[in-house]
Amino acid sequence: MKNIFCIALLWAMATITWAQTPATRVTVQGRVVDTASAPIPFSTIFLLNPRDSSMVSFGRASENGTFTIRNVKQGTYLFKISSVGFFDHNQVLKTGDKPVEDLGTIKLKPITKELIEVVVKTAKAPLTIRGDTVEYNASSFKVPPGSTVEDLLRKLPGVQVDQDGSIRAQGQEVKKVLVDGKAFFGNDPKMATKNLQAQAITKVQVFNDKTEQAKLTGVEDGKKEKTLNLELKEEYKKGGFGKVTAGAGPASRVDGSDIPMRTEIKGNYNKFDAKRQFSVIGLGNNTNQAGLSWDDYQDFRGSNSFNWNDNADFGFSGSNRFIYFGNDDDETLGIPIGGSQGRGFTNNAAGGLNYNYDTKKTKLSTSYYYSQTQLSLSSQRNRRTLLENGGQFRTEEASNQFNFSGNHRVSLRFEKQLDSTNTLVVLNNSRLNNGNANLFTRQDLFRNSVDFSTRNTTNTGNTLQQFGSATSLIYRHKFKKKGRSFAASGTYQINTNDADRLLNARNEFAQATSANDVLRIINQEQGTVSQRSQYKASLLFVEPFAKKYFWETFYNFNLRYDEVDYDVFNVGDASRTRNDSLSRYYKNNYLFNRVGSSVRYSFKGMNISAGLAGQQFTLDGRFAADQTAATFNRINRSFTNIVPNVSLNYDMKNNRYLFAGYDVGVQLPSSRDLQPLIDNSNPLYIREGNPDLLPQLGHNLNGGFSYFNPGSFTNLFLNLYGTYYVNQIVYSQTIDPQTLITTTRPENISGGRNLGSYIGFGFPLKKTKATLNLNTNFNFGRNLTRINDVLNETNNRNYNFRTRLELTPKDWLTFYANADWGIINTRYSLNTSQNQRIYNTNYNGDLNLKFPGDFYLNTSLNYRIFKNERLGFNQQVPIWNASAYKILGKAKKAEIRLTAFDLLNRNVIVSQYAGQNYVQEERTRTLARYFMLSFTYNMRGVQAKMRKNGYF
Template sequence: MKKILLLLLLTVCCCSVVFAQQSARISIRGSITDTSKAAMPGATVMLLTPKDSALVNFGRTNDKGAFEFRNVKRATYILKVSYVGFLPLQVEVNPEAGDVTDLGALSIKPIQKELLEVVIKTAKAPLTIRGDTVEYNASSFKVPPGSTVEELLRKLPGMQVDQDGNIKAQGEDVKKVTVDGKTFFGSDPKLATKNLPADAISKVQVFNDKTEAAKTTGIDDGKREKAVNLELKESHRKGGFGKITAGVGTKDRFQLRGNYNRFNTKEQMSVIGLGNNINQTGLSFDDYQDFRGSQSFNWEDQGDFGFYSGGVYFFGGDDGMGVPITGGGSNNRGFSRNYAGGANYNYDTKKTKLSSNYFYNQSGLTLNSDLEKETFLPNSSFLNTDHKSQGSLTRNHRGSARFEQKIDSLNTLVLIGNLRANNGNTTLFSDQNFFQGANHEKRTSQTLFDNRNQFNGFQLATTAIFRHSFRKKGRNFAASVAYNVNDTDGSAQQRSTNTYFNDTTATGAPTIFRINQDNVTNSLRTEIKSSLDYIEPLSKTTFWETFYNFSLRNDKVDRDVFDVGDQGSVRNNTLSRYYTNDFTYNRVGSLIRYSDKGFNVSGGLAALWFHQAGKFASDQASSNFTKVDRSYFSLVPNVSLNFNRKNKRFNAGYNVNVSQPQTSDLQPVVDNSNPRFIREGNPDLLPSLTHRVSGGFGIFDPGSFVNVFINLNYGYNINQIVYNQTIDTLLVTTTKPVNISGGTTKGGSVYFSFPLKKTKAVLNTSFYTNLNKFPTYINNALNQTNSNNYNMYASLDLTPSDKFTFYPTFNFSITDTKYSVNTAQNLKIYNYNYGGNMNVMLPKGMFFNARMSYMIYKNPKFDFRQELPILNLSVYKLFLKDNKAEVRLSAYDVFNKNRGISQQAYQNYVQTERIQTLARYFMLSFSYNIRGLKSQMRQNNYIY
């Protein structure tokens, strides 16, 4: 609490310094009318400085066309007025002697044909508001020379960028960033904002984007996501531009990074590359998800028509061992050496659109960690410690392409392809020790691992979509077909020594057994999918949609396990398995949709049917296969209501999601790669079903830039797939997935953002909570884990002047976990993170940046407390003609405190992990802008 009060005190002091010396304040008021003296409500009104047209304040006229700027300095200003369909108005404001300057009624003229030929020289409007679209003039917001788009977005009113580069606009997460309306390296917004220079951007447009289906059919489905489009300057559409950075540092650290871009009205080409040993992979979390397949279609038109009712990601997921209950953690894991490169190409005309990209990355990782884990049993618990040393080398290729051809005014063809290929190897050395007793004082066993693995993978997802619009407005037909392949193979050497300290024997000698096995696993999944969709307009505002989905998926797994001994390798028929599984999926449904003036409501019902036909045996040549033949039928309702108009939104919905089990869970295979934690599949798993209710409300005031968003959700699980655990007297855990009902998820969030002073200080606050109930069986006793997570976040965007910006943040979370099998083990995990980012412009073209993150991890039950103050500093100087070059000296982790810390509570255990990772080093780097900064940018000043 003392730290919170100190942070608030410092923030208040900063605000006091920033806004001190602001006496002699006045108010400027007036009203806007058209030429007939009619009031103009909703007109955008801006107050600019005459010297450089910098934005001082802004707002919109009220219902009577009136506006007022309060508490502004007594100075000369330019008043800028804009309204769609009218000529912009510019008026010089000279304050009167009193406290209020009344400009009276100002008239704006409609744009007429003869006026289009008139060239009007006025100051550029820093921003324009048209409905739910806000357009920023990039040159009106000053950032240091050489800055990326990310720094530009931080300066824009209504935009926030956190320390990880995640973007919010008007309180909502930005899901897509395009450049001149074209995709940039798929769907990852950060690749555009972190690689494109700010000086290349003319305008930044923020809007609510419709889905691809809504754009094509012309029928609003009510779905929106916040999107940003970066409009390039004309000068940057005519030639190439980019940046190269090279750096060397202490402890043999190095980095090399570069990008080159070449755009014109039809084509867009970009190349990026990097190499370093400072733990920068070049991939964001979205990219990793993309490799796993959760975003296997980057353009949202995957061809699965109809409302969403669940499913399983095509490329599958991890072999999860339960639903994690996060208590915070760190992304700082080990030491890595990374190389990556990619290219992006777009071609865009009225009839033909091509978007394509390729990305390669290679990462070598060394990781040493120490883990303490307590596992709870119905009447006791045990502790195990794990000291691990891991190494890995992975290589990933990723390619994506989307081709759209408008055959004629009524027909469109879309082809989509996604390709993944990866290979690599891993090693694991581990020393695990297990302790029992009242205070876990007695060591009962030890396991030493020496495991090595090699793997190869190939994934291909292809889709073709044909859309036909009939001459009757609103009548549409669409058909899709897809073919997907996932082919993986791997080999593993499993070596372990297991020692059990036995006091009951006559000699007291320990019992030792060893595992010395090799295994080879080949897994192939193929899938054929097809969908049909027909929309019939019942009126101008009411539509009837009918859809059909079909897929046939085949899984084939061949796993051979060999016991390695003095006499060679002998096949282990107990652990070896050959398994095939066919999933047939049919879904037919219909819905009625009403859509008019931002109001959208729909209700529908679908019938879906799964059929699973599988067989397994110890060997594919076996004459004794065990067969699995089962079907599953369900009716799936879907109701949604969306209202989105005049920057107000409301949404509510009810749906039922049905998800197929993962193949790894269905395989009747015993995985003993960790002899202390044995995994077993279950071919009898049923699909899981979740009833979900959600709702939300939000307001964005484009005049004041005040944002308020509230969201609630509730889910109830039937046949949820959980992982039952059986722990024997030797503390060997065997886990098996089963279906169980009764789990629930409840959550809510509140986001509030408002300017303390427009263009100078913005406060962003949010609070969210998740209340989850996870049932599972531990040694045949039902354990219900209740995990309640509470998180509070606050940030302040301080931009008082061109020479100083400061972005302090505060994040606080509590994870409260309760166990029904052993209530004495209930615990709370606390995580705090105080952060900040400061930029200062120094004399003679020099700049200073400081980045601070002070993390605190607490677990009072286990008397655990860890504090990590991480401070990064850099100072850099711009030089050469047009400031094309930059030299930078950086200090990372000044206090030498960086450690990878994570604490987590799961369904029946809690663990804390400490990981050695990259700590203090210094680096000297040189950057060169290939195109450089233009002459209109004054040397040693911010860009205009």
């Protein structure tokens, strides 16, 4: 029987040999069985290249364990059999001249129950050998919690730890212990093993490393040192980075005034591991840099720099989710960001601490930030104001002010995933502000531009202390059914203000008809104590119905409570008397309720939603000259309306998007606009509040299209938007024909509108080398104001054209140029002869050069032109900046830089503005030419900024 088989085999071999002379191709065959000689079916057979284990061929055993791999090239292979539940079989296979290589019966050993559990459960082999490196998987060797690495090492096969802590691996003494490949506390191997926790380790590697001597000299001395490397688990990885910049420049004398020495210092440090991050930041300068740059802000706040979904006011999803509250001139509670140059001359100092703790389930972030700014500002303004009777007057104004403002800011954010369906977010942002301001103003008024009419000089001294805090709690729940969710939120906001003002004003009226009216002197002390509290609650429920459809329902409750105590005293030579016509005590409740519902369709990038909301505002207020007054004036107003909301977002093929929407934005009047107070801090421009104000409604319609080609980076963006206002909050003016004193009062006027468009197009002129961007926008506005009870209609037509060229031809050369042209056409129904045309033009070029030896040069020229032909105004401001810097050292961690700011010494801040019934140009003195030499050290290395924008 056996012989017959042999003959058959020989015959088969002969055939193969015949077919493929010479026998360069062979057939490998055999049979796989277990230790009890029972066949193992379907095991995998590999032929690997012995050099790098790369797979050359594979086969599979049959149900009875036999396998045949045909057509194998002659050579040496690593032959491997693998079957689940058995140890792999490995052998070197060298095919000879025989056309069939029969490996006979191969026995696989079963993996014991214990071991397969270890292997499968930990998904890790306890030990692997790669070249001369033995690698142990720390988690496969159990040690009690709190054990040190030394305890872990004792458990590793092949490793011994002596009584004194010295380590031997494979019989040799371990000379070096590394942590993540780096030396740990000098060279005593015991330091790391005795100090590190075993649970921080993921792998232990033992290998032979070159001696320090060999590494240092580069001369291979043939000696090897047993080295142990401990690889840390991801969450135990630590890092730190930071940088510091310090610079100074000489004092100078500009236009007869002394400009003191320029100094600048800033630094930050950041320490983190996988869960925690701690950072400190500090800055101080007199170069008008008050806020943090975005980069500094991100380094400071880390994972808490940006948070989505922290809005506690639920509403229509998509556009305008929120109800806007009028801005009360309060500085925001958040940390000020913005690297732009400030106005005037400022001294700035700031510093803060931030701590973040992030895990999948719990996220905590806290920060404290203090900032202070001392500002010295002097401006000149020239304003032309139109009157209802076709007349006009001109104002020449010069002002000087010295302000100090110090702000303490504290923030807290805590997010907890209670379980897989419930999330809680707690937020608090608070600010405490101490400030004072001294303002000196002189105003000259000329009737019909030429006849001197009125002169005012005012001195005001203000001190104030403000506190603001907002706390929100947001709870979100996801139901089992996909898409069904519920959210609830509550917010408490408080703002207090305690301010005192000393007002000293002298008003002279050259055209007064009676001698008594020639001179008016105001000498007052004005004290304000105010408190604004706001209680908010919101609910949101989302229910998916049918496929692709969602039904969303929300409710908002909002109660704002204002209390103001404003006391004015006339200060005489000897006495102080209360001014009852200006003093006010005022209390009000502003209640807002909204309930809304919408249906949303979402499928394959088509997202459409439509909804309606009903809202009601109730104002309940009372005021008198003093809280002790016998009778109070009462205000009771209520206002109800229904607002629709529609939005569309369509994600089309090839990165094209279409969007459109209609919504009604609601802006509640600010506290300041509502207060029935008379603010005479500028005696020629008196501001009154209006407690009867209704919320402003804006019907917003917008639509657009965008396209982006990620291959060529060609992009196109089109947008058209329009707003129609109902009950727009507008400052109406009453101008005394005799004294030209203006009194403004906010009022609700319907009929204002605005229509605008933006079109942008960008494309590469030459791939990676040159890009051109073109964009244009226009804006047509119709603003209504009442001037001495006559409705004036101001029509603004603004056109802007911008072009930007980016040249990045070489690594050592980049150039950016842009040109902006802006035209503002303003027409007044009151007086068409005063129609204005304002031109604002800006040209900018920015060149970056890199020279050998890490030497860099940056220079930019900015040329701004402000023109108004009617007023004969034409101002040109060329600003030329340059800096040269060198990056130092092999590791490129330091930089030395010489900066020249405004080499031509022409910097001045100019603005032109055409308002409802006036046109104004303003010039403000600001920091001009200075030089600075600065030094930067960055632990992470300094990188030259040759290119603008990010890396997206």
